[in-house]
Amino acid sequence: MQLIENLKNEEKQWIITTIDLWKIYKSGKIEYPALRGINMKIRKGEFIAIVGPSGSGKSTLLNLLGALDRPTKGKVIIDGTDISKLKSNELAELRNKKLGFIFQTFNLIPYMSALDNVEVPMIASGIPPKERKERARKLLELVGLKGFEKNRPSELSGGQQQKVAIARALVNNPQIILADEPTGNLDSKSANEIIEILHDLNKRGVTIILVTHNLNLIKYCHRVFWLKDGLIEKEVEQNVKD
Amino acid sequence: MRFTDIFKWGLRxxxxxxxxxILTILGIVVGTAAIIALVSQTEGIQASIIEQMNKLGPNTILLRPASPSIILTDKDVNRLLQIPNVELVIPIITSSVKIYGIQSSRNVQIVGIDPSKFGILIPGYELREGRLFQTLSYSEIVIGSNVYKPQDLTSPFLNVGQTTTIESRSTRMIVNIVGCLEPYGMTALVSVDDSIFMSLKALANFLGRTSYSAIFLKTISPDVVDEVVDNIRAIYGNNLNILTVKQITQIVSSVTGMLTMLLGSIAAISLFVAGLGIMNIMFVSVIERTREIGVLKALGFKDRNILAIFLSEAGIVGIIGGIIGIIIGSIISYIMPHIMSFTIGRSFSAQISSFSYTPIIRPEMIIFVFFFAIAVSLLAGLYPARRASKMDPVVALRHE
Known part of the structure; x- marks a missing residue:
C-alpha cells in the first residue's frame, strides 16, 4: 500500500511526462523524423533548459510540450492529461489555462498597445474587460513596464517588448512557461533582465522550459537536456544558487 | 470569447x-446604393402610373377601333348605352395639329370632348386661368400647361385670351384660347399637359370627320366591369380594342415589376462583385496575419474564436457599407427624377417631360438591402475566415 501511495505521489510531482515521443514530418514520400523517441519527466516548479544545435528537434519538442502540436507516436502528458487524445479546441483551452508562451520574435500584436497585448489571452477565456485591464496593468508593473501601457510594440525596445510578452504569458496564471529562444533577438543587458525575470518567476513556483543555444542563459536551470538528431544525448543536473 | 470583444477586434x-x-466598404456602398436608387425609381414610376390610372376610376373601360377600317359613331355610343350596368359613354376625338405661337409653331395633341364630360376624362383638373370651352362654341380651346409654357422656353408660348391658328392637313382655323390648365400629368390616354382641348363637335367639324377616335365608358361599379366587357365583346367581337383600367393597372404592375427585378438584379450583381472584393482582401489579410493567427492560437484562441474575429471584420464591412449605401442610395434616388426629367426634357419632345413621379423607398426594401449587404459580406468572408481558423498553429508561427 505504502509503495502504491509513494508511486502516486511521485506521479503527482511530474507536471510534464513524455513517453517514447516521436514526431515525423512528411514531405511527399520522404519521411523526416524530427524526434525519435524522447522520454523526459519534468517536475512541478522546475527550471528546465533544452539545448542543442539547430535541427536537433528542440523547437519540435517545445511545440509538443506546449500542446501546439500532436505527436506522431508516443505520449505527452501535461498535468495528468494526455494531449494526443485532445481535440484542437481542447488543446487551445489547455494552452490558455495552463501554459504561457514566450517567443524569440516576441510575437506581439502590432496594432495593439502593450496593455491590450497583455489582455489578449484573457479575451479568449472571456474575462470581463474591467478585470482584464486591472490584471494586465499589475503584470506590466511586475515586469517593470509601468507607464508604457499605451505604447505600441513598435514604440518599445526589444527588451521591453519581450517583457510585455512575458506579462502576456503570465496573465492566466499558467503552471508552465515555455520560452523559445527568448533572448535571441536581444542585447546582452536585456537578455540578462529577461533571464532574471524568468528566474524570479521560477522562484514563485512556475515551471519554466527554456529552449536555447545560448549557454550563458542556463545558469539558473535545474536540469539541462542536450538534444541531438531528435534524441536526448545527455541530461545534466545543475546546482542552482539563488 | 465575448461578443463585444469579437466586434471590437474586427473594428480594430x-x-x-x-x-x-474604406475601399472594400466602398464596394458594398456602391452595390447597396445602386439597388436602393434603381428599385425606388421603378417603384415610384409604377405607383405614379397606377395613381394616374386610378384617377380615371377602376370602373373605366376604354374602347378603340382595332383597325382604321372600323369607325365609331353616335350609333355605337347609343348601342353601348343600351348595355346593362353602363353608366356613361364618352366619345372623344384625338388628333395631331400644328398650333401657331407668337414666333413659331408646334405640333400638339388635340382632344375633342364634350365640356360637360371634361372632368370625367381628366378628373380633378384645375384651371390656371380662364374657363372651359363651351359645347356649342366652335372656336374655343383650352391649353395644357406645357403648351402654355413649354419647358424649353422661358416665356409663355401662348396666353389666355389670345387668338391663334391651328392647322391640320392644310386646313386652318382661327381659335380663341379661353383657358389654361394647371400641370396635371398623364392619364390613361392623354398627356394632358402637352395637349389642347376643344369641344367634340367643333373638332369633328374642323377635321371633317363623323367618327370618334375612342370611347370612354363608365360602369355603375368596378365589380361589373368584366361583365360589361363581355357584353361589348359579344357585340363587336374583335373589332374593338378593349382596355380596362383594371387591366392597365395589372399590365403596368407586371411591366414595372419586371423592370424592378431587372434593375434590382443588375444592382445586386454589383453587390456580389463587392463581395468578391471582400473575399479577395480577406485572403490577403489572412495571409498577412498568419503569424498573428499562430500567436492567438498559441495563447489559447479556439478555431471558432479565430473564425469569429475574421467574420466580424467582413460583417462590419457589410454593416458600415450597408448603412452608408442606403443613405447615399436614398439621396441619389431623390435626385434621379430631376436628372432624368432634365435630360429627357431636352432630348425628346415635351411629351414625356410632363411625366413626373416620386421615387418610393419602402422600409422593407431598406431592411432587405441592409441584411443582403451583410449576408453578402459574411458569405464572402466565410471562406477566408475558415481558412484562418483551420490554420495549424505550428505552421502559422513559423510563417515569416
Missing part, C-alpha cells in the same frame, strides 16, 4: 488597414 483590425477597409 479594420481601422489598422484604413484605406483597404
Amino acid at each position: 483590425s479594420l481601422r489598422e488597414r484604413k484605406l483597404r477597409a
